[in-house]
Amino acid sequence: MQWNSQPHIQNTPAGNLHLSAAVAFNGASCIQIHKVLSALGVECICPRTFYNHQKAFLHPTIYWQWRTEQNTMLEKARLSGKAVVLGGDMRADSPGHCAKYGSYTMMNLDDNKVVDIQLIQSNEVGGSPRMEREGFLRSLQFLESAGLRVGAIVTDRHPSIQKYLREQRPEIQHYYDTWHVSKGLAKKIDALGKERSCGEVLAWRKSIINHLYWCASTSKTGQEAVEKWKSVTYHMQNVHHHNSDLFPVCTHPPLEMRAWLTPSTKACERFCDLMLHQRLLKDVGKLSRHRQTSSVEGFHSLILKFAPKNVAFSFLGMLNRLLLAAFHYNENANREPSVRVKWPKYKKGEHSIHYVKTAPTYNYVETMLRLLFEEVVFNPGPYQELINELKVPDHLCAAFDRPDLQESGARPWSRFSQMEQEPF
Incomplete structure (x- = not known):
């Protein structure tokens, strides 16, 4: 009489395969799971068994479901x-x-x-x-x-x-x-603000980035966005009428006194050169307006x-x-x-509104588990053929091609010896 702790599917222990699938489909680490179960005194599969399951069943299941x-x-x-x-x-x-x-x-x-x-x-x-x-x-x-x-x-x-x-x-x-354009522009403003006699431009950093987003979202054409962007060099000198047919005057209401830049100073001249750089103007004209x-x-x-x-x-x-x-x-x-x-x-009695997303769902895991245990395990051929069509590049390390390392099973990447690795 022979006793089995779990049923078998096509000569594969069902519980072992289910554990491997649960680990893989949730993006977990098989080594960490093995450490946790070992600490609890629970017998479980070794990482090598997980990798065998992954190669034979789990990778084909994930790829098939993605293509579907x-x-x-x-x-x-x-x-x-x-x-x-x-x-x-x-x-x-x-x-x-x-x-x-x-x-x-x-x-x-x-x-x-x-x-x-x-x-x-x-x-x-x-x-x-x-x-x-x-x-x-x-x-x-x-x-x-x-x-x-x-x-x-x-x-x-x-x-x-x-x-x-x-x-x-x-x-x-x-x-x-x-965002990518504003990120690069912000770095250049920060660098300019560190120069001698140019520190006052840092006070305009946030406003400039907001103006860039405003130019992109309110313009119907790239040329209109460029003309709106050019107006910032006048605005920061407290001049709100511009020599432009597309954007002749600022749209904001009258403003209170601010730290306006003084014309003909080093800070003003260097800042205007930065705002009117030809490459930046070209990029502003191609900013995405809605997406x-x-x-x-x-x-x-x-x-x-x-x-x-x-x-x-x-x-x-x-x-x-x-x-x-x-x-x-x-x-x-x-x-x-x-x-x-x-x-x-910190708001001293005033409220603030926060948008909290609902808890995420994991229905895709259930879908792949059904696919695995109802189809892939019983007929893995078509699923393996699909993933075999992928062109897997050669190993990045030439040591993988050495016969002595292949026979001994040694791993040539010593700097990854303490990390989780999948067999190549």
Whole structure:
């Protein structure tokens, strides 16, 4: 007589597989879960078993579910008959110019959904600085090959992407995200304020950034935005009528005395040169008026929950964790917030209104669990074939190709010895 602690599915212990699926689909760490259960004295599977489950069942399930939902989103966009507005940006898996992976995200800004993620390994393109352009081109090519009509794209000011859209795709409107422009401008104002006799310009820093957003949101054309932006050089000298047909006079009511800049001083001259720099004027003319990439930046922050930057992952491991983050974002991005009134002490009896989002849902986990245990486990062939179509790049480290290391199972990345790694 033989006793089993759990039922089997296709010779695989069901409980073990369910534990692996719960860990993987929630973006958790198998090593941390193993430590927790071991501390409680609970017998559980070892990390090697988890990685075997992941390779055989979990990665194919995640990728299949992503392609299914992606096709649904693209079909909905095609049936609408409208040209979509996309927002794009790249996230690197480490700071600086030494990143191994770069993931380029394309988001449909009309419905706030992630429609495509392209993962690039640095040795595919000859270095990490080239990953953003390659990811953008791959994503745009994929979306257009799927029948999506792209009307406009909002990105940061990446020079290679600017050149490509300007020279090869002039039919696509290219806009710049206002936050990225304001971030660079704020740094230049701070640097100018540190110069001798120019400290007074720092008092105008916040107003200048607000004016930049106002120029972008209230202008119908790029030229109008540029003329409104130029007016700030007159305004700060207490001159509110300008030599411009598009914006001849400031729209604000009469103002009280402020720290106006004195004409012909060093601070005023240097500040005007900064505001009227030709490159800045060109960027202001291409600012996005209604849609920004702040949602893309929010999604990149969410990725840290599923793929922390202090953990090394294989190519498929990183890709599937990015897809899990996309599942979570698409399911919870548009949930309605609740309103909460608070009376903080620093306001001395006055109230403030806070918008609190409702608790997130995890229905995508239940969907993948059903797919796994009802279909993938019993017939993994089609799901494996789909993920086998992915072009996995060569290892970044040449030591992986050494036969002695392959036979011994040694890991050539000693600097990641204390981190969680997936078998390559």
